[in-house]
Amino acid sequence: MKFTLGVPFSGDVLPHQHLRTALISTTPPAVLVKELRKSYAREGGVLPFWNRGSQRHMALDGVSFELRQGERLAYLGPNGAGKTTMIRCLSGRTRPDSGTIELMGQPVDRSSARDTLGLVPQEIALYGDLTTRENLFAFGRFHGLRGSNLAKRVEWALQWTGLADRGDDLVSTFSGGMKRRINLACGVLHQPEVLLLDEPSVGVDPQSRQRIFTMLDQLSERGTSILLTTHHLDEAETQCDRIVIVDRGRVVATGTFDELLRQTIGRDRSVTVRLDRVLRGEGNEPLATCGLTLAVKPGERSISAKVPEIAVGLPRLIDAVGAAGYGVVDVDVQSPSLHHVFLHLTGHELRD
Numbered sequence: 001m002k003f004t005l006g007v008p009f010s011g012d013v014l015p016h017q018h019l020r021t022a023l024i025s026t027t028p029p030a031v032l033v034k035e036l037r038k039s040y041a042r043e044g045g046v047l048p049f050w051n052r053g054s055q056r057h058m059a060l061d062g063v064s065f066e067l068r069q070g071e072r073l074a075y076l077g078p079n080g081a082g083k084t085t086m087i088r089c090l091s092g093r094t095r096p097d098s099g100t101i102e103l104m105g106q107p108v109d110r111s112s113a114r115d116t117l118g119l120v121p122q123e124i125a126l127y128g129d130l131t132t133r134e135n136l137f138a139f140g141r142f143h144g145l146r147g148s149n150l151a152k153r154v155e156w157a158l159q160w161t162g163l164a165d166r167g168d169d170l171v172s173t174f175s176g177g178m179k180r181r182i183n184l185a186c187g188v189l190h191q192p193e194v195l196l197l198d199e200p201s202v203g204v205d206p207q208s209r210q211r212i213f214t215m216l217d218q219l220s221e222r223g224t225s226i227l228l229t230t231h232h233l234d235e236a237e238t239q240c241d242r243i244v245i246v247d248r249g250r251v252v253a254t255g256t257f258d259e260l261l262r263q264t265i266g267r268d269r270s271v272t273v274r275l276d277r278v279l280r281g282e283g284n285e286p287l288a289t290c291g292l293t294l295a296v297k298p299g300e301r302s303i304s305a306k307v308p309e310i311a312v313g314l315p316r317l318i319d320a321v322g323a324a325g326y327g328v329v330d331v332d333v334q335s336p337s338l339h340h341v342f343l344h345l346t347g348h349e350l351r352d
């Protein structure tokens with residue numbers, strides 16, 4: 001299969017909220033990935049060529065998806081799902097075995113990819129013995145910025161990261177969250193249209209994480225298309241427009257959170273009502289006729305129900321429980337979550 005990303009594949013390094021529906025629907029995808037495959041030799045050394053096909057580990061096993069222009073897309077999967085491999089393929093750091101990648105509707109070459117893409121790797125890639133400002137100048141030059149434009153972008157980055165008062169301090173003295181913010185700034189100094197983020201909030205506290213997403217909101221507002229890998233379900237659910245769920249090198253589902261719910265477990269709430277006594281074997285007609293799907297098992301002290309419209313269904317359920325002669329001790333309402341979707345799709349927990 002032809003591979004259309006013309007960026008380096010010889011092992012060398014190249015360098016929201018809700019949007020903008022009109023922009024998304026009328027423009028080509030910022031990134032279009034089709035049937036991407038990448039395998040690695042399994043541990044244990046070099047294999048004979050006739051055996052390689054069967055003895056290789058598929059890090060990417062025919063992955064297809066698109067990042068639409070202006071959207072923030074979560075590439076969600078557990079450890080080892082192939083997230084970093086995907087980022088490395090997109091940024092030209094790893095050569096895929098087969099498949100195609102397009103950037104802004106075009107097969108890209110090295111220079112257009114360098115101008116259009118911003119990459120923020122998972123590891124902090126900063127010079128600890130330089131100050132914040134010196135780091136930003138170094139990375140800005142690396143991205144081809146010079147003179148007053150470079151100086152302007154560095155000042156912008158200091159404001160954007162909230163570190164204007166720490167511009168002349170050595171980066172080695174900073175907290176993990178502060179380093180992550182500078183790491184992020186270094187990847188966007190050249191104002192890329194497409195930003196690739198590999199686990200942008202890994203290892204940071206919740207407050208720093210929120211700060212990072214506030215920074216990303218500002219990029220989204222100016223139309224930057226953002227692909228971020230994550231294994232945080234809540235991050236994908238609440239901070240991204242759409243989600244690509246990957247597992248063992250394959251895409252298992254794609255969509256908005258709402259679409260994923262509809263494709264899998266549905267949007268009903270799971271309600272458990274704890275009773276003041278065990279369920280009798282008879283006299284439960286009000287429960288049977290209340291119009292909800294219930295699990296009523298004589299001998300147990302609780303009733304489980306699937307409730308589509310909670311404001312209507314919950315009072316109806318409570319009334320039916322009372323009419324059947326039971327008292328309510330407690331009510332537990334569970335909304336369907338991405339955790340449940342992932343479990344439904346893969347049969348295992350995200351953190352397995």
Ligand SMILES: Nc1ncnc2c1ncn2[C@@H]1O[C@H](COP(=O)(O)OP(=O)(O)OP(=O)(O)O)[C@@H](O)[C@H]1O
Pocket residue numbers: 040041057058059077078079080081082083084085086231
């Ligand atoms: N250079 C390599 N050589 C051999 N195997 C590799 C290499 N890079 C990745 N792999 C394997 O490919 C699979 C996918 O790895 P990858 O780092 O892309 O996953 P990931 O989803 O980013 O995981 P994590 O969340 O832990 O970072 C893993 O099984 C990994 O061991």
